[in-house]
Amino acid sequence: MSRHSLTRAARTSNMRWLMSLAHMEPSPVSRWVALRAALAIGLPTAVGLALDQSAAAALVALGALPAITGDNGGPYRNRALSIGSTVFGGALGYLLGNLISGHGLLTSGAMTVLVLAASLIGTFNNIAAVATLQFAVYVIVGSSLTSTLPPWLPSVLVGAGGIFGLALTLSGWVVNPIAPERAAVAMAYRKLAAMFAAIGTSRIMAARRDMEAAMTNAYDILLTARGRAAGPSPRLARLAAQLQACTPLTNAAMALARAGRVVPPDCARVMNRLADRVENNADPDPGDDIAALRLADMPQLADALAQALPLLDGGRQQTGDPLATLGPVRPRTPWRVLARTYRPGPTTVRYLIRLGLCLIAAEAVALAVSLPRSYWVPLIVVVIFKPNFGSVFARALQSCGGSVVGVAISATVLALDRNGLASLLTVGVLASLLPWSIRRNYGLFSAILLPILMLLIGALQPGSWYIALARLVDVGVAAAIVLLVGYLPWIRIERNNLDHAVSTAMSTLAAYLNTVFQADPASRHDLRASAYARLSDLRIALQRGLSEPRLVSRRALAWWPVEVALERVANAISDTAWSPQAATAAPSAAQTAQLATALQTMSTAVELGLPMPAEHITAPSPALQDVAAEIESLRAALTGPDFAAAPGAGAPKHPIHQV
Incomplete structure (x- = not known):
């Protein structure tokens, strides 16, 4: 390949990477959701301004903020559980942060322990992830802010704001519960x-x-x-x-x-x-x-x-x-059973170690450089490093870009505001945009959330507009710590995680194929849902990988043809199992097991980097002809174009492991 071609390919790759960072997810949000968010933040702020109690009102508004960021839609009961857990996490975090504040290094140590413990609990499920993130953020805020209010009152105000936001969210249940x-x-x-x-x-x-x-x-x-x-x-x-x-x-x-x-x-x-x-x-x-x-x-x-x-x-x-x-109601596993049987795996342990190192580095840098209001650095580290919400690498860069816009908004408002009205209008308008931005792009979300936080916290600790510029330095320091301490030294693990995601998807499809034809109609839905959910997880992992550095993005790009082949395998299994002929000519368990074993063998080869099987996949029965053809296409995609290029060299290795 000529030097000109290499330069053009590198330029195309860089453009694709930049586009992935700026990509906006489609996010239709109703006007009622936007109005509800504006009321949740703007109404307490307006009451505080009218009663000359801006500090107390800011705490109420901070408590209502999780009701916006923790609302993932869906049935009202699920939303009540998700938002209620998030609000409780924020109020408890603020209380514990207040209790440990003012003790120097002991405060930093206790804060780190609480954040790591919350992060461990956050690996249980998505609700725990959102609630513990809010807990960690409010632990940091509560341990760093001082207030003239009685020690017990700030947490009560934060909790009251959360209940107010939750009530606004669930108000639609009264009119139309389903x-x-x-x-x-x-x-x-x-x-x-x-x-x-x-x-x-x-x-x-x-x-x-x-x-x-x-x-x-x-x-x-x-x-x-x-x-x-x-x-x-x-x-x-x-x-x-x-x-x-x-x-x-x-x-x-x-x-x-x-x-x-x-x-x-x-x-x-x-x-x-x-x-x-x-x-x-x-x-x-x-x-x-x-x-x-x-x-x-x-x-x-x-x-x-x-x-x-x-x-x-x-x-x-x-x-x-x-x-x-619809099938039987799935039995619920009690929380105490989940907690008793949960064992953190190597991935969780590595995440906690990386987060702990980032927090220690954040505290060390903040103390060494004497950053003003240095609690912003660990706060931003925790938010950026949360793995449940997308690529850590992309979020670090998007946070820096979004913060430039957010700081410009904050500095402008703080410089022009004389009586609090400009801050009130800005907070209300930006709050109405939060439900839209949080689903669109993390950089856009940062650009909207940062001014809200700065204007609310500014009511607790007033300062002139130059404090807004210091926040930009804090974001840059936090992003650098996340990248240099928590990401780049572990980048090969990020690449291996893509291989594991592909292997897991194959194993799930093998189990789907092995059981769906013999399963009763009540459990078929669960098998199908599990297979397609695993494919969705794989697509999300590959999409995140495209925004990573070249060592990871090349591997993610190389896996895309395999992901497409896996989707075709899943579709072929579903079409065969749900076809009208399936009831009269369903394949036997031995026949489906033959193809499922082939899938599982390829899954093991991907996970361990072993050679791919060289034997072509054939249909054990006419009913499985389409399924076998798609599995053979998958094997060909895994083998790559160099398959059989060297006769007598043995079974080919998967070419992606050479990327």
Whole structure:
């Protein structure tokens, strides 16, 4: 390759890396959510300004902040648990931070121990991750801020703000208690409509992936809602029936996709109309839609819609409980059992060691350089280094970029504000943008969150506008510590984590294939959901890897063809297991075990860096012909283009391990 070609390839790689850092995720947020966020932060601030109690009001607003950042949507009960845990974590953290403050190095040591303990608990699940992050942040803030209020009052005010924010979030439950469940079922129809529109185009893989995720999410939400229902629920039964009506429509769409048919736009419009009726709790009345599909020369879809009509009507035309067909309610494992059986693995231990080293370095740098209000450095370290929220490397750089904008906003407001009104308006407007920014891009989130924190904390410890510039130095120091202490020395581990994610996805697909044909209908959904969830985890890991340094991003880019091949394997298994012929000509356990063993062998080879199997994969039965063909394509992708280039050299090694 010429020097010009190498330069152009490097320039393209750098441009792809910069674009990954600036990538904005689609994030539609309703106006009510934005208004609720503005009220949660702006209303306490306005009351404090009116009563000349800005310090107390700032604590209430700080307590309400977790109700915004901890709201991940979904059913109200799940949101209450997530936001309530986050609010409790913030209030408890502020209390403990106040108790340990003012003791010099002992304060720093106690703060580090509390943050590490919280980070360990945060590896349990996503709710624990958000709650313990808030706990860690408020431990640092509480141990560093001084207040003229009585020692017990700040934590009470923070807790009161959290309860106020939680009440605002759950206010919609009074009007429409199952609105999130209905929205989830409607979203399944919308994703199915998008899949109809993508049939025959290059978008079909992504559209099917979104449809599978929406169906899984809707099933999980309805199962959870049924598990907590005190008795029969006609509204949930109606939604369950309407969700089951997606099955014949999905099967028809899969058949058209395999045949390579291009579907007229009327088909997608029919699905979107059904979604609107489900979301608005209106009668489906698909008679005209069935006629329109027949006129569009789509008899398969018209027949599927006619077959789904009794279910679309909410199950009123059939006997039995539609909720019963969703499968058994999953038993919940008590927290005490989870805590007793939990054992931190090597990944968790490494994360705690890396975080501990970063906190020690943050405290050492802050003391050595005498940074003003140096608690910002460990605070930013904790937020950036949290692994649950994306690439650490990308967040460090995005935080620096976002902080430049945030500091400019803060400095401008602090320099111009004379009576507090400018700060109040700024906090309210920025708070309304938080739910949107937190889902879009971490740099954008930093640019909005930093001015809110600075203006609120500024009411507790007033200072002139030049303090805003000091925050930019703090962010730069924190990002440098995370990269130099917590990331770059461990970068090879980050690269090996990608191999482990690919291996895990293969193992899950092997288990899926080995059991789905013999499983009862009640457990098939769980098997399918687990397989596609693991593929989703792999895609997220690879997307994060693309924003890492070249040592990791090259490995992530090399794994993408394998990820596509794994998706095709999962789709082939699902299509075969759910096809009408599967009930009459299902493969035997021995036949599925043969292909599952081949998948597991490749998984082990990827995990350990062993040679790939050289034998071609063949179908043990006609029913598994499509599955075997996709597994053979996966083996070819893993083997690479250099396969069999050196006869007699033995089985080829996976070329990605040479990247």
